[in-house]
Amino acid sequence: PFLVNITFPSCENNLCIESGTISGNPLLPLGITQQFPGWCSNCAVTPYVPACGLGDQSYTVQQLMTACAGKPIITQNPGTTIVVSSTEVTETQMNAFCSNAVYIQACIQIVDSAFTSLRCPYLKEIVSCQPGRPALQIVNNPHLTIVEIPTTTVVPVNEKVIIIDRNAQLSPVIIKQLRLICPLCDIQNDYSTCSELDVIGHVELFVKKCAGQPIITFKTGVEQQLILTEEQITRLFENAVEVQMCLAVKMSSIQQLIFPKLMQWRSCAPGKNALAVVNNPQLQVLSFPACT
Structure with a gap:
């Protein structure tokens, strides 16, 4: 290339x-x-014809994925951008797109998806589809366990072309490998032992297991409602960035509720309040400093 x-x-x-x-x-x-x-x-x-042989003609994302599957070099036409999003393609299509690629000029977005893997085993260089945009954005994918990119892959110097955040099943080993590719990029280690949980039978065991974890979520369909003490809440939410649960704080002597790093809180079930803070006569502080 x-x-x-x-x-x-x-x-x-x-x-x-x-x-x-x-x-x-x-x-x-x-x-x-x-x-x-x-x-x-x-x-x-x-x-060579850009866009995997499609050139400057009009084409759909699906036509692009078919044309680029298994291709070693993927580039865009001058003045155009190639954006491949998990909202428009399947995991199988995305991995076929990357399967033999050694050079990619595109913006790959895997966000809020059910993807379990991204495999680019032969990649040697990746550049963004447009200046200032990430070439690889992988955010909030609760089932993602594999991101296969060689540590020798080259990215543009002094550009933050990779964003990895809130992928609870992505191991610290993979995060370390990705940071070797781009030390300056925004690559977060959010591996959690408390994602996709089943019903919790004992509250204190739950707090002990999940205290300090960045992501705390339950499996789809699990309606887990919790009543916790102030001390338990403080321990549980110390490092929590994302949670999915229903928490009730009612008629307690709690004086303050601070969720220092929390950025996203989803309900345990449709129609249920994610957080209910009701009739707590001594409560003086309720704060979410990381919510912006």
């Missing part, structure tokens, strides 16, 4: 090179490829 010139200045006729194949070189000028018949009468020369 980085070849910009190839020449044979001593070749005087088309018998100089017996045979060859020239293809998949996005930076090689058309003028150079047009010279090849003068050097080689038996060479297959295919000029």
Whole structure:
């Protein structure tokens, strides 16, 4: 993908090179490829066409995914952008898009999805579809356990082209590998032992298990309602960034409720209050400093 010139200045006729194949070189000028018949009468020369061969024609995301599946080089046309989002493609399509790619110029977004993996095993370089935008954005995917990208992958220097945040099942080992690719990027370790929980039978055991975890959620359909003491709430929410539960604080002697890092709180079930704070005569402070 980085070849910009190839020449044979001593070749005087088309018998100089017996045979060859020239293809998949996005930076090689058309003028150079047009010279090849003068050097080689038996060479297959295919000029590179951006967007996986679709060129500057109009195309849908689905047509792009089909064209790019298994391709080693994925680039966009000048003046256009390639944005591939989990809201428009399946996990299978996304992984096919990345399966053989060594060079990608695109913006890949996997956000609020049910994806379990992203596999780009041969990737050597990734650049954004547009200056100032992340090339890879992976945010809030509760089932994601695999992000396969070689640690030798090159990204633009001094650009934050990777965003990884709120992926509770993504292990610290994978996070460490991604940080090796881009030390300056926003890559958060939100691995949690308390995501996708079943019904909790004993409140104190639940608090002990989940205290300090960044993400605390229950499986779909589990209506877990909790009544906790002030001390239990403080321990449980010390590092919590995202929770999904129904918490009731009623008729208690609690004086303050502070959720220092919480950024998202979802209800345990439709129609249920995520948080109910009712009839607490001594309550003086209720704060969510990280909510902006």
